[in-house]
Amino acid sequence: MSGQKDIREFWEDFAVGDRIETGSRTITETDIVTWSGLVGDWNPVHVDVEHAKLSPFGQRIAHGNIAFNLSVALAAQSARGVYRPVGYAGLAGWEAVRFTAPVFIGDTIRAERELVDMEKGSDDCGILVYEVRVLKQDDELCMIGRERMLVRKRGIGAGA
Amino acid sequence: MDGHRRRRANAKSIRDAEDEPPAPVARAPASRAPGRGAVNGAASGTSPLEKLYFEDYAVGESFESVGRTFTEADLVLYSMFTGDWDRLLTSDGRWKVPEMFAYSVGLCLLLGIGRFVYMPRSFIAFYGFDHITFGTEIGIGDTIRSTVTVTDLVERDEGRGIIVWRHETVDQHGRQVCSSNHRALCGRRGEQ
Numbered sequence: 064m065s066g067q068k069d070i071r072e073f074w075e076d077f078a079v080g081d082r083i084e085t086g087s088r089t090i091t092e093t094d095i096v097t098w099s100g101l102v103g104d105w106n107p108v109h110v111d112v113e114h115a116k117l118s119p120f121g122q123r124i125a126h127g128n129i130a131f132n133l134s135v136a137l138a139a140q141s142a143r144g145v146y147r148p149v150g151y152a153g154l155a156g157w158e159a160v161r162f163t164a165p166v167f168i169g170d171t172i173r174a175e176r177e178l179v180d181m182e183k184g185s186d187d188c189g190i191l192v193y194e195v196r197v198l199k200q201d202d203e204l205c206m207i208g209r210e211r212m213l214v215r216k217r218g219i220g221a222g223a
Numbered sequence: 224m225d226g227h228r229r230r231r232a233n234a235k236s237i238r239d240a241e242d243e244p245p246a247p248v249a250r251a252p253a254s255r256a257p258g259r260g261a262v263n264g265a266a267s268g269t270s271p272l273e274k275l276y277f278e279d280y281a282v283g284e285s286f287e288s289v290g291r292t293f294t295e296a297d298l299v300l301y302s303m304f305t306g307d308w309d310r311l312l313t314s315d316g317r318w319k320v321p322e323m324f325a326y327s328v329g330l331c332l333l334l335g336i337g338r339f340v341y342m343p344r345s346f347i348a349f350y351g352f353d354h355i356t357f358g359t360e361i362g363i364g365d366t367i368r369s370t371v372t373v374t375d376l377v378e379r380d381e382g383r384g385i386i387v388w389r390h391e392t393v394d395q396h397g398r399q400v401c402s403s404n405h406r407a408l409c410g411r412r413g414e415q
Contacts, residue, residue: 094304101300102331103291127349128327135323136305147309154322154357161351208352 073150073217074189079178083146083193085137087173087200090125090166098129125166130197130206134174146176150215152188160208164199171200179209188213272336274343276412277384280373286341288332290368290395293320297328298363317362325361326401329392332369341371345410347383352405359398366395374404384411 071077099105107114108124115123135154138146166172180192190211197206274280301324302308311319333341361367375387386409391402 088306097300097304101297101304102327104331104334106334127351128330132305132323132327135321136307139307139309143309153311153360156357157352157355159351159353160355162349 071145071148073148074181074184074191074214075217076148077178077181077191077214079181081145081178083138083142083176085141085174087171088133088137089171090129090168092123092168094129095123095125095168098126102126102128104128120165120167122167125168125170127162127206130162130166130172131160131208133172134195134197134206134208135210137174138176148214150217152213152215155190155211155213157211158209160206162206164203164205166199166205170205172197172205174198176210184213186216188215190214272340274339276343276345277376277378277386277409278412279343280376280386282373282376285370285372286333286336288336288369290366291328291332292366293325293328293361293363295363298324313360313362315362317364320361320363320365322357322360322401325367325392326355326357326403329367329369329401330390330403332367332392333371333390341388342407343386343409347408347410350385350406350408352403355401355403356399357401359394359400361394361400367392367400369393378411379408382411382413383408385409 071081095109099110104126106126108118108120109126110123112123115121118124175196175198176193178191179194182190182192184190191214193210193212195206195208195210196204199205272286295318298318298320301321302310307321311321313319339346369390369392371388371390373386374389375385377385377387379385385406387404387406389402389404392400394400
């Protein structure tokens with residue numbers, strides 16, 4: 064893989080405006096219960112039907128962190144070469160993460176990313192700043208945030 | 224502490240001694256043996272820390288969770304759940320806990336401090352995370368625990384207020400694994 068165009072290996076290979084779109088996934092009851100067990104969040108709004116009936120939504124809602132984690136995982140699945148390039152060095156953090164609408168059992172979500180900023184960072188690693196949007200089947204926005212990713216630089220920083 | 228218990232066990236039967244609460248604290252089930260968090264922090268899950276309203280918090284108030292060790296099962300289950308099977312490694316060659324997973328677990332450890340402690344009973348809505356940082360990488364076998372501190376209390380209107388928190392998750396060496404600033408809208412105590 065030594066092509067020039069459309070191959071993203073190191074920080075320099077990216078450009079503001081780059082987009083990543085993912086496949087979609089339907090959130091099931093199983094997802095909610097599995098996630099509760101995995102992280103230990105058994106809040107009744109997620110797992111108690113009777114409690115949820117009395118809530119403003121009238122039904123169980125998925126944990127916000129499911130959409131948050133899947134926004135990353137869906138990108139890794141759908142666009143691995145771009146989202147986890149050769150120079151991928153981990154996530155640095157997130158800014159302004161907001162959960163803007165509840166995700167219900169049966170909703171189908173997908174994530175979109177747009178590269179909105181490239182910070183020079185250190186000699187070794189630069190930072191890619193992606194604006195991430197998680198959308199439901201009817202295009203309703205359910206999560207938005209800015210992801211900061213560390214990607215190694217070509218040359219001395221590549222360590223090769 | 225163990226020796227103390229043993230001595231008492233000589234006077235009574237072992238079962239009696241174990242059933243006797245050490246202090247006015249309610250007896251914890253055997254599965255809730257005191258861990259690091261219970262020893263270090265005020266929150267063992269049995270003390271009357273439950274919060275109802277915005278007014279029940281003070282700036283600077285802090286809570287500490289118990290610890291949790293990441294196992295291989297955790298990482299396999301996380302990969303199964305997300306479908307993300309990229310196995311990244313720590314610098315010493317162990318399977319790295321994905322930042323997002325460490326963060327999610329670190330945050331949920333705060334819920335284990337007790338029901339309606341970190342979030343009050345009158346919780347209305349979670350705004351989201353204003354600022355999240357990922358620090359030291361961790362792998363299988365590492366243990367995290369979390370603390371959360373109230374950094375600001377903002378009165379929004381007569382009935383509602385915003386609690387602002389700073390959360391920090393550290394590993395067994397005290398190195399910061401992740402942190403966040405986040406806010407929640409909560410109910411206020413009525414006049415009455």
